Amino acid sequence: MEVCSLKKYFGKILLVVVPVIAAIVLLYPTYQASKLEEKEAQAIAKAKQATNSTDSLAIMKAFKKQYGEALKTAKARRLKLGLDLRGGMYVTMEVDVVKLIEETAQRETIDEIFKDVIAKTRNEAAKSDEAAMNIFLRYFNNIARPQGKSLLNYFDVGDLRDASEDKIIASLNESIDKAIDQAQEVIRQRIDQYGVSEPNIQKQGSRRIMLEFPGVTNQDEMRSLLQTTARLEFKLVRNYKEIVQAFYKIDKMLSNKIKAGKGLIEEPIAELDALKADTLKVEQPKTKQDTAKLAQSSDTTKTDTTKTDTTKTDKDTVNDPYAGLPPEEAQRRYALDHPFTTLFSTFFVPGQNQNIVPIYYTSDQFPDGEYIFRIPKDSIPKLLVMLSRPDVAALIPADLEIAIDAKPDTRLLQRQNIEIFDFYALKKEPELTGEVISNARASFDPTTNQPVVLMSMNSDGAESWARITGANLKKRIAIVLDGRVYSAPTVQSKITGGNSQITGMANAEEARLLEIVLNAGALKAPVQIIEERVVGPSLGEDSIRSGLNASLIAVILVVLYMIMYYGVGGALADFAVLLNVSLILSVLAALGGTLTLPGIAGIILTIGMAVDANVLIFERIREELDNGRSMRSAIDEGYRKALSAIIDSNVTTFFTGAILYFLGTGPIQGFALTLMIGILGTLFTAIVVTRAIIEIFMTKGVASFDFGQPKIKQYN
Incomplete structure (x- = not known):
């Protein structure tokens, strides 16, 4: 009887039991993820308390080995909570389509007319939701076309027999669409590698991307992760006589305009003496190395400036135009005569293991050799403003550009709590780009125990890297990421195998972020945050x-x-x-x-x-x-x-x-x-x-x- 009775309502029991079991099964990952996140937090706390980086890494590796896969699976299957419940970031990003259009144009064809079109396009695009391409074409038609210019004058059309403006417009629109889609995908890859669970990434309009990141607590890291274009370039350093002469000419030009009342507003610039004094007090930092071979080499700038030869400066010669003047008056006149070079300090490197010499721009005669340029953090905005002036840019050699170190000199920062940056004259055209990087991995330098990012190149990149380093022995090659120099080592020997490394990171977390952006790939066009709300x-x-x-x-x-x-x-x-x-x-x-x-x-x-x-x-x-x-x-x-x-x-x-x-x-x-x-x-x-x-x-x-x-x- 019991069996017969059970058969009668067995189906009804299933109608009750199955939903209950299903609910338990589907909600279990949420419970599991919560428990594993507690264990992860405990592991992170232990890692932070570790006495050295090796123990810290060992703790995190042990956690990932035991729980990493289970935590990843549970996070993927758990119930997601929105920003209003977990806290986090809401971000709207905009792809810099105007920059993409500008960079698509052939560099040698860009003139003042095209620059004017781009500037007006950028100004209006910043205030309008209209497609940037439409704005560009409108200004091009209003400004460039009346002066006899067409798109064919600025953009590569490939086969000249099949050239037309319609094809250029179609090609630009296609590039813009691809850049936005690629930006969305690259951001998604970066976020996934960073470990943000349940991100919401959606395309909005013609050039914007909306992102929601529940649970994000470090907003600064996330901003860096999102806005980094990840354009990695290897460029030759050209800190030679020609750039110093250009700086001298810039001083003369600006000084004449100031005296004529047409140029800069005169400002007291006191950074020069302080910077030179600070620099002379400490040892010149060692140039950062980017390969195992370079790490063992000596850098031409690895000179102890405590032994700086100050007797070789122009200022102490009989030709000193400020000789006999009171110190304050001499400084005022020097600043008036040198509105550009008083922003930074210049040193001449006579040769390896020789004393470096401070350089003052009182004469147009400069020795052949390598130079070092150092600038306080507060003066960097002024330097960039001056470099952006057309009259200043015209005096810098056309094949060179100025790039600033990504990080300040750590020795000066630690010893005297001042932020001093090196900057460089670089060859504009890169010798190699990040497209050849097949893998990037955060690690620690075994000799210094400092965080580094190890990079491996594909076969084409390895071959090119060997050729480039072989052709530039005893010269410096800068590793540039998004326009900032992370290291600029001197090549001591030909490097084969396609291995290199980036140094200069402040901590292991920064190295991990750099690893993420390099592995995710570079953005075709820069992106910027235009709206941000933090819960x-x-x-x-x-x-x-x-x-x-x-x-x-x-x-x-x-x-x-x-x-x-x-x-x-x-x-x-x-x-x-x-x-x-x-x-x-x-x-x-x-x-x-x-x-x-x-x-x-x-x-x-x-x-x-x-x-x-x-x-x-x-x-x-x-x-x-x-x-x-x-x-x-x-x-x-x-x-x-x-x-x-x-x-x-x-x-x-x-x-x-x-x-x-x-x-x-x-x-x-x-x-x-x-x-x-x-x-x-x-x-x-x-x-x-x-x-x-x-x-x-x-x-x-x-x-x-x-x-x-x-x-x-x-x-x-």
Whole structure:
């Protein structure tokens, strides 16, 4: 008999048990991820307390080996929480399409007309949502075309027999579309490698990308990760006589304009003497090395400036134009005569292991050899402004550009707490680019224990690197990332194998970020953050607490009311409501959806709708019992008569939710999604699950069921 009875309601048991098991299975990764993140936090805390970097790395490697794969899998499958619940960053980025157009033009053809078009395009694009290409074409037609210029004058058209402006425009539009798509993909790869879970990355308009990063706590790192273009270039250093002579000419030109009242506003510049004094107090920092061979070599600038020969300066000769003047007056006149070179300090390197010589620009005669340029951090903006002037740029050799170190001199920073940067004259055309890098890996230099990024090149890159280093022995090659110099070592021997390294990182985390951006690839066009909102973790915690409290209060009140008013039937309805909430969360997790505060509001609304469905059913059952029907008959009729009203109300609400989801954005979509899932769950739990449980009881021979009906009546 027991076997026969079990067979009768086995299917109904499955209708109840399967959803419960499914909810547990789908929500388990959320629980697992939470526990593993606690273990990860403990491992990170231990790693920070480690006495050296080796122990720190060992702790993190052990954690990754034991839990890394499980944590990654759990994060991918867990229920995602939105910014309003976890805290994090909301960022809108814009691809610099104008820069892409400018760089697509042939460099040798760019003239003042084209620069004017680009400048006006950039100004308007910054204030408008119009496609940058349309703005560019409008200004080109208004400015360049009346002066006899066409797009063919500036852009490479390949086969001249098939050249046309339409093809140039089509090619530019295609490049822009590819650059935006590529930027979106590169950012996604960087974020994935960084370890941000559940990022939301969407394209907006013609040149913008919207990003949401729940749980991000280090905003500075994320900004660096997002905005780094990752353009890696290897360029020859040209700190030679020609650039010093150019600086001398710039001084003369600016000084004449100042004296004529046409140039810069005279400002007291006191950095020169302080910088030279600071530099003479400390040992010149060793040039950073980029390969194992270079690490063992000596750099031409590895000179102890405590032995600087100050007797060889022009200023101390009989030709000193400021001789005999009081120090303050001499400094004032020198600054007036040298508005450009007083921003930085210049040193001449006579030869290896020889004393470096401070250089003053009082004469146009400079020795042949290598020079060092050093500038205080506060003077860098002034230097960049001056270099951007057309009259200044015209005096710098056309094949050279100025680039500044990415990091200040660590020795000066540690000893005297001043930030001094080296800057370099580099050959504009790179000898090699980051496209040849096949792999980048953060590590530590075994000799200095400083963080480095080891790079491996593909076969073509290795061959080119061997040729370049072989052809430039005893010369310096700068490793430039996004226009900043990370290292500029002297080549001591031909380097084969295609291995190199970047130094200059402040810590292991910075090296890891550089590893990520190099492996993800360079952006075809620069990107910049135009809007940023940060939701602090405390706000996220408050939101979670408030949302959970509201949900719990709602559930408790509903549970108590249903039990008090509908008895056992009310308890059954409460079980169905809780199961419905579990199903909503589990389906969200399975679909990769994100739970937000509006989503919690949708869940609370669903709780009310689920209870309403059960109330309709129970009231119909009680009406049928009052009409004299038996318990079995009343249950059948109650479900049948309530069904149409339940379906009508839920289906119409579902359609409303669908409209909100497809036409709305962000928070509205979160509310609509949980509402739609909740409605489907309501129909299932209220109509199927509760009926199955009641049927199980009735099949076991229960003659009466408590729906809160008056006890004085007996229903059979």
